[in-house]
Amino acid sequence: MLAYFNLSKENILYFEHNEDAVKSAISVGIKTYYYDKDKKDLENLKFFLDNNI
Numbered sequence: 001m002l003a004y005f006n007l008s009k010e011n012i013l014y015f016e017h018n019e020d021a022v023k024s025a026i027s028v029g030i031k032t033y034y035y036d037k038d039k040k041d042l043e044n045l046k047f048f049l050d051n052n053i
Contacts (some may be wrong), residue, residue, distance in 0.1 A: 002028070015045060015051050 002009060006013045015033040025032040033048040035041075 013049065015048065 001007075002012075009029045012030050013033075014022075014030050015035050016022050016025070017035045017037040019034065022032050022034045031052050033045060034047055
């Protein structure tokens with residue numbers, strides 16, 4: 001997808017609730033946050049976004 005959209009991993013932030021997708025993104029060097037849909041921890045998600053944008 002990076003090549004298809006002509007994006008670099010340095011310019012991407014990714015948050016996801018699927019653990020396999022998170023592992024895949026991390027494996028190519030994308031800054032990634034695992035969002036636990038059961039915990040719904042929006043405070044930590046906001047922290048991740050605020051500190052990486």
